Amino acid sequence: xxxxxxxxxxxVTAPPAAAAEAGGLRDALQQVLxxxxxxxxxxxxxxxxxxxxxxxxxxxxLSNVTRQSAITAILAVGQTLxxxxxxxxxxxxxxxxxxxxxxAVLMTQRLEFLGMAVGPVPFLVGLxxxxxxxxxxxxxxGFVITKSRIPDFIATLGTLTTYRGIALxxxxxxxxxxxLTATELKGYLPDQMLWLGGGTVLGVPxxxxxxxxxVVIGWVxxxxxxxxxxxxxxxxxxxxxxxxxxxxxxxxxxxxTLSGLMxxxxxxxxxxxxNSANALMADGQELNSIAAVVIGGTNLFGGEGGVFGSLIGAxxxxxxxxxxxxxxxxxxxQRVFQGLVIILVVVFDQWRRRRFGR
Amino acid sequence: xxxxxxxLRMEQIDKQFPGVHALDHVDFDLYEGEVHILLGENGAGKxxxxxxxxxxxxxxxxxxxxxxxxxxxxxxxRAQELGIGMVYQELSLxxxxxxxxxxxxxxxxxTQIGAVDWPEMFRRAEESxxxxxxxxxxxxxxxxxxxxxxxxxxxxxxxxxxxxxxLLDEPTSALSDAERERLFEIMDRLRTRGVSIxxxxxxxxxxxxxxxxxxxxxDGQKIGTLPVEEADEDTLVRMMxxxxxxxxxxxxxxEPGEPILRxxxxxxxxxxxxxxxxxxxxxxxxxxxxxxxxxTELARAIxxxxxxxxxRLYINGQQVxxxxxxxxxxxxxxxxxxxxxxxxxxxxxxPPNVTLAGVSQIPLLGRLKLQNEKEIGAQFVRDLRIQxxxxxxxxxxxxxxxxxxxxxxxxxxSGSKILIFDEPTRxxxxxxxxxxxxxxxxxxxxxVGIIMISSEMPEILAMADRILVMRSGEFTAxxxxxxxxxxxxxxxxx
Numbered sequence: 001x002x003x004x005x006x007x008x009x010x011x012v013t014a015p016p017a018a019a020a021e022a023g024g025l026r027d028a029l030q031q032v033l034x035x036x037x038x039x040x041x042x043x044x045x046x047x048x049x050x051x052x053x054x055x056x057x058x059x060x061x062l063s064n065v066t067r068q069s070a071i072t073a074i075l076a077v078g079q080t081l082x083x084x085x086x087x088x089x090x091x092x093x094x095x096x097x098x099x100x101x102x103x104a105v106l107m108t109q110r111l112e113f114l115g116m117a118v119g120p121v122p123f124l125v126g127l128x129x130x131x132x133x134x135x136x137x138x139x140x141x142g143f144v145i146t147k148s149r150i151p152d153f154i155a156t157l158g159t160l161t162t163y164r165g166i167a168l169x170x171x172x173x174x175x176x177x178x179x180l181t182a183t184e185l186k187g188y189l190p191d192q193m194l195w196l197g198g199g200t201v202l203g204v205p206x207x208x209x210x211x212x213x214x215v216v217i218g219w220v221x222x223x224x225x226x227x228x229x230x231x232x233x234x235x236x237x238x239x240x241x242x243x244x245x246x247x248x249x250x251x252x253x254x255x256x257t258l259s260g261l262m263x264x265x266x267x268x269x270x271x272x273x274x275n276s277a278n279a280l281m282a283d284g285q286e287l288n289s290i291a292a293v294v295i296g297g298t299n300l301f302g303g304e305g306g307v308f309g310s311l312i313g314a315x316x317x318x319x320x321x322x323x324x325x326x327x328x329x330x331x332x333x334q335r336v337f338q339g340l341v342i343i344l345v346v347v348f349d350q351w352r353r354r355r356f357g358r
Numbered sequence: 359x360x361x362x363x364x365x366l367r368m369e370q371i372d373k374q375f376p377g378v379h380a381l382d383h384v385d386f387d388l389y390e391g392e393v394h395i396l397l398g399e400n401g402a403g404k405x406x407x408x409x410x411x412x413x414x415x416x417x418x419x420x421x422x423x424x425x426x427x428x429x430x431x432x433x434x435x436r437a438q439e440l441g442i443g444m445v446y447q448e449l450s451l452x453x454x455x456x457x458x459x460x461x462x463x464x465x466x467x468x469t470q471i472g473a474v475d476w477p478e479m480f481r482r483a484e485e486s487x488x489x490x491x492x493x494x495x496x497x498x499x500x501x502x503x504x505x506x507x508x509x510x511x512x513x514x515x516x517x518x519x520x521x522x523x524x525l526l527d528e529p530t531s532a533l534s535d536a537e538r539e540r541l542f543e544i545m546d547r548l549r550t551r552g553v554s555i556x557x558x559x560x561x562x563x564x565x566x567x568x569x570x571x572x573x574x575x576x577d578g579q580k581i582g583t584l585p586v587e588e589a590d591e592d593t594l595v596r597m598m599x600x601x602x603x604x605x606x607x608x609x610x611x612x613e614p615g616e617p618i619l620r621x622x623x624x625x626x627x628x629x630x631x632x633x634x635x636x637x638x639x640x641x642x643x644x645x646x647x648x649x650x651x652x653x654t655e656l657a658r659a660i661x662x663x664x665x666x667x668x669x670r671l672y673i674n675g676q677q678v679x680x681x682x683x684x685x686x687x688x689x690x691x692x693x694x695x696x697x698x699x700x701x702x703x704x705x706x707x708x709p710p711n712v713t714l715a716g717v718s719q720i721p722l723l724g725r726l727k728l729q730n731e732k733e734i735g736a737q738f739v740r741d742l743r744i745q746x747x748x749x750x751x752x753x754x755x756x757x758x759x760x761x762x763x764x765x766x767x768x769x770x771x772s773g774s775k776i777l778i779f780d781e782p783t784r785x786x787x788x789x790x791x792x793x794x795x796x797x798x799x800x801x802x803x804x805x806v807g808i809i810m811i812s813s814e815m816p817e818i819l820a821m822a823d824r825i826l827v828m829r830s831g832e833f834t835a836x837x838x839x840x841x842x843x844x845x846x847x848x849x850x851x852x
Contacts, residue, residue, distance in 0.1 A: 227722040233714060236703035243663065243695055244768070245684035245718030254722055304705045 037349040038296050038312040045316065049323040056326055063205050067198070067273060069318030070207035071096075074266035075285055076292040076310040077218040078138075078259030083293050084222070085255045086235040086302025087145070087152040093285035094163035095137040095260050096267030097278070101167040103130035103268060104176040104277035108187025123190035130268040131261055137163055138260015142253030160286065167279035175278040189275060197272025207269050211311070214262060218307035227254055235302025292317055295345045316345065363426055365390045365554050366411075366523055371420035373406055373578075380406045382578045383420070388523065393545060393555045393568055395586075398575035399598055399815075404558045407575070408525045411556075412444035413437035443521030445512050453501035458483035460500055461515045486514050490544050506537040513544070524548065524555045542568050561852045562591045574598055591849060599815070599844040607820035608796045610803060614823060615639030617675070618807045619691075619776050621660060624669030629655040630831040633669070637776065637807040642798060644822025645811045648851050652831035653811045654696055657778045660809075661686045661693040673776070684718040689776075692769030694762075696780040696811075701765040704754035708744065709735030711753050711764050715772040738767035742797070759790030766797065777801065778809045783817060795821060815844050827851050 049056040075092045082089040105111075107126040111118050121129070137159070145155045177187050199206045222228035230251040233241040242248060266285075271277035290300075292313035298305025320341055324334045364387040373381040381403045388394050396404045409415045411422070413432035422429050424440055437444075451460045459466070461483050467475040483496035492510050500508060516524065526545075545555055545568060557568060565572055566586050573583040574597040581597045619637040624630060629652045637643050647653040658664045660671065662680040671678050673689050680686050686693070692715070695701045702711055709731045717726075732749060739747045742763040744756070753764055762782070769777055779798070783791045798808055798821065812818045818825060825842050827835040827850040835850035 221723075224725055224728070225722070226717050226720045226724045226726060229710060229714075229717045229726055230722070232706060232710075233703045233717070236705045237699070239695075239700040240703050240714070243661075243683055243693060243701055244714040245682070245687040246714070247682070247684060247718065250722065299705075303703065 037352050038309055038316060038345065041295070041345050041348070042312055042316050042319065045319050045323065049319065049326070053323070053326045056323065059203070061322065061326070063200070063203075065315075065318050065322045066205045066208035068322065069314045070205065070211035071266050071270045071273075071282070072285065072288050072292055072317060073211040073311050073314035074214050074262055074269065075282075075289040076296070076314050077214050077307050078255075078262035079289040080218060080293050080296070080298055080305065080307050080310045081221070081231060081255040082152075082259050083290070083298055083300060084235045084302055084305060085231045085252055086238070087252060087255065088156065088290065088300075089138075089141065089256065089259045090153065090156040090286045091137070091141060091160040091163055092259060092263045092266075092289050093282040094160045094167070095134050095263035096270060096282040096285060097280065098137060098163045098167040098170070098267075099130040099134040099264035100267035100271035100277040100281060101171045101176060101279055102133045103127070104189060104271055105170055107190060107193070108177045120187050123192040126190065126193070127268060131264045134260040134262070134264020134267065135257055136260070138257040138263065139253065141260065142256030145256065146249040146252050164279060171277070171279050173279065175276045177276070189272065189277075193268065193272040194275055195272070196269050197274065207273060210265070210269055211314075214265065215307050215311045221258070222306060227251065231255055232303055235299075236304070288317060289314075291342050295342060295349075297349055316341070364388060365425060367423040368407075368411065369421045369423070371407065371410060371422075372418045373403075373410065373415070374418055379578050381410075381417075384575065384578070384580045386573060386580070388554050388556060390522075390554055391549050391552050392570050393549055393557055395565055395569040395572045396556060396558045396575065397562070397565070397572055397594060397598060402575040402598075403578040404575055405527055406578075408444060408527055408556065408558060411437070411523075412442055412525055414444075438519055438521075441520070441522035442525065443516035443519050443523070444525040444527065445509075445516055446527055451500045451508060451512060451515070454499060456497055456499055457487075457494055457503070457511050458496035460511060461486055461496070461518055463515070465518075482518075486518055490514055490517070491547075492540075492544075506540075509537075510541070510544075513541075517548075522553060524553055525558075526555060527558045538564070562594055562849070563852065565589060565594065592845070595845045595848050599848065607817070608792070608799050609821055610799055612640040612802045612823070614641040615805060618673060619660075619809075620672040620675075622670040622672070624656070624659060624671075625667045626652075626655055626659050626664055626831075627667045630659065633831070633833065635826060635833070637809060639775075639805045639807055640802045641823045642802055642808045642810050642821055644818040644825040645809060645828060646813065646815065646818050646825060646847055646851060647811075647828035648813070651828040651851065653828050654780055655831075656828070657693065657780050657809070657811055661691060661778060663693075687715050687718060687772060687774075690774050691776045691778065692772055692774035694765055694769065694777070694779045694782055696784065698758065698761050698765060698784075701768075702753050702761055705752055707735075707748075707750050707752055708739060708764055708767075709749055712738055712767045712771050715768050734771050738763075738771065742767055743793070759793075762790065762794065766794070770801075774806070776807050776809075778811070780811045781813065782810065783812070783814060791817075815847060819844065819847075 055061050075096065079089055079092055103126040106119050106121050106129060107123070108120050110120060141156055141159055144150070144159065145152050148155075177189065196206055196210065201209060222231065230241065230246045233244065233246055234248050234251050238248060267277075267282060270282055274281070293305070293310045294300055294313070295316050296305065296309025296311070296313035298309055317338070320338060321334065324337060329337070366388040368384070368386040370383045370385065371381050372383050384403070384407060386407065396407070398404045406415070410417045410432070413434045413436055416431065422432070429440060452463065455463075458479050462479055467478040467482065469475045480496050487494050487496060490510065490513070492514070494503065494507055494511060500511060503511065545557070549555065559565070569586055571583055571585055572589045572594065574581040574594060576598060584593070615638055617636045617638050621633060621635045624633040633656060635643070645653050645656070655664060659666050660680070662682045662685055671680055678685070678689050680689065683693070703714065712735050713731045735749050738744065739749065744760050744763050753761055756764065782794055782798075798810070802808060810818065810822060819842060823839050825837045825847065826833050827847055829851055835846070837846065
C-alpha cells in the first residue's frame with residue numbers, strides 16, 4: 001500500500017472530484033433546501049412586510065432593524081458555540097448587563113480604590129474591561145459546570161441570578177449614568193461607545209458590522225480551529241470525543257468563556273445604543289439568543305449547526321418584532337406571535353430535514 | 359425429582375431472529391424441586407429460551423406444558439400467574455427507591471383509603487428478606503447497596519410473587535465467591551420448599567455444586583441433557599464447543615520483534631488485580647474472557663479511559679504516564695471501542711471522523727488542515743473500500759461494517775504502533791469481518807502490535823499469535839499460537 005498510495009492518490013481522487021463538480025449543482029440546490037429553511041422564513045417575512053407596510057423597506061427602518069438584531073446576533077454566536085457542544089447558556093443576558101454596568105460605572109464615575117482615586121477611565125480602557133468582565137463571567141460558568149459536574153442549565157441559571165445581583169450592587173440599582181451620578185460627577189458615556197451602538201459607517205449601522213464580524217469570527221473558529229472541531233465532537237458524541245483524546249472539560253470551558261466574551265461585547269454595544277447601562281438590561285436576551293440559534297437550524301442537543309443560521313435566526317426575530325410594531329400590533333399580541341413563529345419555523349425546519357435529508 | 363411427570367415441559371421450541379436461528383426445535387423439561395442448569399457459549403440461545411418461558415418474547419412455534427396442561431401464548435403477566443419468575447441478567451430495580459418499594463413495585467400494600475400502607479410494606483419486606491436469610495435494611499435505597507445485595511433484592515422481589523418456577527439468568531457474573539456461595543445456599547433452601555429452578559451459567563466449576571441436571575445448547579440447538587454425576591468438565595466443554603473451525607482467516611506468520619508495550623502490575627479496584635502483559639512489534643495478542651472477566655476494563659485502563667489504582671506502563675522500554683486518552687494517542691496508541699457508537703461522531707462526515715484523534719494533539723485555537731484532511735479521508739475511503747465512497751455523507755448513514763472501517767481508519771491515520779481492538783467484529787457481517795482481519799494482518803506486517811480482545815473463540819484462535827485468558831480480573835492461562843484449543847481456553851476462562 002505504501003508505494004502506490006503516494007503516486008496513485010492524484011489519479012484516484014481525481015474522478016470523484018470531477019464527479020463532485022458535476023453533481024455540485026444538484027448538491028448545492030439540495031443544500032439550499034436543506035440548510036436554507038431559516039433564510040426562506042426570513043425572505044417570506046420580508047416580502048410580506050414590504051407589501052403590508054410602506055415603511056418596512058425604508059432606509060431608516062432597515063437600519064433600525066439591523067441595530068436591534070445586532071445585539072441578539074452577537075449573543076447568539078456565543079450561544080451557538082455553547083449549544084453545539086451540547087450545553088446551554090442562560091446567563092448571556094446577565095453577562096451582557098454586568099459587563100456593560102461595570103464598564104459604564106468605571107467610565108462615568110470617580111472611585112476610591114485602595115486610597116487612590118481612579119477614573120473615570122477612557123473608552124479605550126472601558127471596552128477591554130467590559131470584554132474582560134464578560135470573559136471572566138463565561139469562564140466561571142464553564143468552570144462551575146465542568147468541575148462541579150452539575151447540569152449546564154442549572155449552573156447558568158444560578159450564575160444568571162448571581163451576575164444580575166452583582167450588577168445591581170455595582171450600579172446601586174440605578175441606570176448609569178443616571179441623573180444623580182451625572183450631576184454629581186458630570187460623567188457621560190464616551191462618544192465612541194455611543195458610536196458603536198448607534199453610529200453608522202457609509203450609512204451602515206456600526207452595530208450591524210460588529211455583529212457581522214462576530215459571526216465571521218465564530219464561523220472561523222468552528223470551521224478552521226481544533227476548538228471548533230472539538231465542539232462539534234463533544235456535542236455530537238461525548239464518548240467518541242473522549243476516546244479520541246479530546247479534553248471535554250477544556251472544550252466546554254473554552255466555549256463558555258467565548259460566550260461570555262461575546263456577551264460582554266454585546267452588552268457594551270447595547271449600552272452604547274441606549275446611551276445607558278443598567279443591571280437589568282438585555283432582559284430576555286438569553287431566551288432570544290437561544291431562539292435565534294434554534295431558528296437558525298442548530299440542533300438544541302448539540303453537534304449540528306452553525307453561526308450563519310443563528311445570524312438569520314436573530315434577523316427573523318428582529319424583523320418580526322419590527323414588522324409587528326409597524327403594523328401597530330399591540331405588545332401583548334406581539335409576544336403571542338413571536339412565540340408562534342419560533343414554533344412554526346422549527347416545525348417547518350424539522351419537516352424539511354426529514355423530507356430532504358439523506 | 360419425585361413424580362414422573364415433569365412440572366414443566368417445553369417441546370420443539372423454535373425461534374428465528376433476523377439472520378439467526380436462535381432456537382432450533384429445542385426440548386426442555388424441569389421437575390419439581392430440581393435445579394436444572396443451562397449451559398452454552400454466548401449466543402447459544404440460553405437467554406432466548408428463558409425469555410420465551412417468562413413471556414418477554416413470543417415463540418415462533420413449539421408447545422409448553424405445565425403439570426401436563428398445555429398453555430397457550432405467554433406474556434409476562436400470564437407467566438407470573440402461572441408461577442414463573444425470572445431474574446434477568448441486567449438488574450431491573452429502581453435505584454432511587456427503597457428496597458421495600460422495589461420488592462412490592464406494582465403491588466404495594468394499601469390502607470383502606472387507598473394510600474400506601476408503609477408499616478405493612480416494611481413488615482412484609484422484612485419477612486421476605488428474612489426468609490432468604492439476607493441482612494438488608496428494607497428502608498435503604500437500592501442504589502446504596504452492593505451489586506450482590508441488589509442481586510439478592512432482585513431475587514427477593516421475584517419471590518414475592520411466590521413462583522413455582524424460578525429462572526436465574528447468569529446471576530453470578532457480578533458476585534464474588536463468597537456471595538456466590540450464599541446464593542447457592544438460598545437456591546438449596548428454595549429447592550427444599552419445592553421451588554424448581556432453571557439456572558443459566560457460564561461457569562463449569564459450579565455445575566456439580568448447584569444442580570441435578572445439565573442441558574447444553576449450542577448455536578440454538580439442544581446438544582443433550584445429562585445428570586450432573588455424568589457431566590464432568592471435559593464432556594461439557596466438548597458439548598459446548600463441538601464445531602469445526604473454518605479457515606477464513608488471513609494470517610501470515612510474522613516474527614514478533616521488540617516489545618513495544620509492557621504493562622506491569624496494573625490494578626483497577628473491583629475489576630483488575632495486578633495484571634502484567636507484554637506486546638511485541640508485529641504481534642497479535644489475543645485476550646479471551648467470558649462476560650465481565652475484566653478485559654474491557656483492562657483495555658480502557660491501558661488507554662487512559664479508566665483511572666488505574668496502580669500499575670506502570672512502558673512503551674518501547676520507556677515508562678510512560680497515561681492519565682487520559684490524549685496521552686495514549688501521543689504515545690502512538692489507538693483504541694477501537696467495543697461499541698462502535700462510542701467511537702463515531704454521527705453527524706460529521708468521514709474525513710473529520712478519521713482525523714478526530716489528531717484534534718487533541720494541536721492547541722485549541724490551532725488551525726485544522728482541512729485540505730489534508732480531505733486527502734486522508736479520500737485515501738482511506740479507497741484503501742478500505744468504504745461504501746458509498748462519499749466524503750460528504752454523514753457517518754450516521756453508513757452501514758455498521760463501513761462505520762467500523764471509519765473508526766479503524768482513524769487509528770491507521772494517527773500512525774498508531776499499538777492498537778487495542780475490543781471486539782473488532784462485533785455486529786458486522788461476515789464479509790466485513792474478513793476485511794477487518796486482512797487489515798489486522800497487514801498492520802502486523804508493518805510492525806504494529808495489536809491487542810485483540812474477543813469473545814469469539816474461532817476468531818481469536820485463528821488470528822492471535824499468543825492468547826491470554828482472563829477470569830475475574832486476572833490472567834489464568836497463556837497459550838502460544840497452535841497450543842490453544844477451544845476446550846483449554848474455555849476451561850481456563852470458566
